[in-house]
Amino acid sequence: MKSFCVECGKEGVVYRGLCERCLPKKKSLLVVPPILELHTCKHCGTYKLPGGWKQSSLEDGISSIASKAAELPRDILHHHLSLSYAYEDENRLQVRLSARLGLPGMTVTEERGIEVRLKTTTCPQCSRQQGEYYEAIIQARAQQRSLTEEEVGAVRQLISERVHRDPGLFITREERVHGGINVYLSSNRAAKSITRELRRRLGGRLSSSPQLHTRRKGKDVYRVTYLLRLPGLAEGDTIELRGRIYQVLSLGEPALVRDLLEGDNKTLGSQELLKAERLESRSVQGVLISGTEEEMQVMDSEGYDVHRVTRPPSLELEGDEVTLVITSKGVFIAPPQEMGRRAGSRSRRP
Numbered sequence: 001m002k003s004f005c006v007e008c009g010k011e012g013v014v015y016r017g018l019c020e021r022c023l024p025k026k027k028s029l030l031v032v033p034p035i036l037e038l039h040t041c042k043h044c045g046t047y048k049l050p051g052g053w054k055q056s057s058l059e060d061g062i063s064s065i066a067s068k069a070a071e072l073p074r075d076i077l078h079h080h081l082s083l084s085y086a087y088e089d090e091n092r093l094q095v096r097l098s099a100r101l102g103l104p105g106m107t108v109t110e111e112r113g114i115e116v117r118l119k120t121t122t123c124p125q126c127s128r129q130q131g132e133y134y135e136a137i138i139q140a141r142a143q144q145r146s147l148t149e150e151e152v153g154a155v156r157q158l159i160s161e162r163v164h165r166d167p168g169l170f171i172t173r174e175e176r177v178h179g180g181i182n183v184y185l186s187s188n189r190a191a192k193s194i195t196r197e198l199r200r201r202l203g204g205r206l207s208s209s210p211q212l213h214t215r216r217k218g219k220d221v222y223r224v225t226y227l228l229r230l231p232g233l234a235e236g237d238t239i240e241l242r243g244r245i246y247q248v249l250s251l252g253e254p255a256l257v258r259d260l261l262e263g264d265n266k267t268l269g270s271q272e273l274l275k276a277e278r279l280e281s282r283s284v285q286g287v288l289i290s291g292t293e294e295e296m297q298v299m300d301s302e303g304y305d306v307h308r309v310t311r312p313p314s315l316e317l318e319g320d321e322v323t324l325v326i327t328s329k330g331v332f333i334a335p336p337q338e339m340g341r342r343a344g345s346r347s348r349r350p
Ligand SMILES: [Zn+2]
Pocket: 005, 006, 007, 008, 009, 010, 018, 019, 020, 021, 022, 023
């Protein structure tokens, strides 16, 4: 479009009111993020480029991610990117990006300085080949008890979310072990951040122990074990151990527990307690509607639901009020001594 330049007044072709000379000084048409990350595999040297992991020169790699990240006006006819770079340090490059932009009736050149950060990681193909490669182990345990299935699920979920997001991260191996779970991860940095996030979500104490694993390219390579210990049991908690459901009456050595099906008390040593899994549970008051020697029907005072519960053999009832313990593994009767004790109360009992 023939017109005149709003900046210098020259007549001729203008783009957004500016002539070929004034346009680059007044408007920036090329938008690129100031920092770009270029992932490279530490094992095979491929680059993660738009479209997948490929062998490439560093320059082509940068050019490829810069083109992908660059935003240009829609009415641009054609463009050509060229670049030069210099190492700032081992992992950082200062890149001079020059773009020749073909616009209706004129061609302009724009330059941008960007920083490219080189990230070393492991490409999916090398992950598969190096099946046993790992930099860190995340161990999740709980004090005095086993992890619950929900806790194991939370650990697994957070890790798989990270693996999904991080192109170089993978799980080498996962082990269900006595009381918890071990997950072997390809990146120590990721493992560190994952365990911090797990502690934030689940609580507990976090410790780490690095061990010198090997030397690679003159550098010491460590493998780090992160141990997250989740909080243990509290009095009043409901636990499952070898298929039986207990309520913890008092902690200590040994701990005193009540078998909710049998209705009698029992002691458990700390080693045995370690195998127990804590169940989410709550206590509610209920009213006995009907019952036999084996089974009782109890209506709870919260939702007025009627629960069929097994009658503990040693249960002796006074009146028709009972306390129910509602868990994911069923509904149980708390023995009558428990009546009057507040739901979830953690007072110590003899
Ligand atoms: Zn002008």
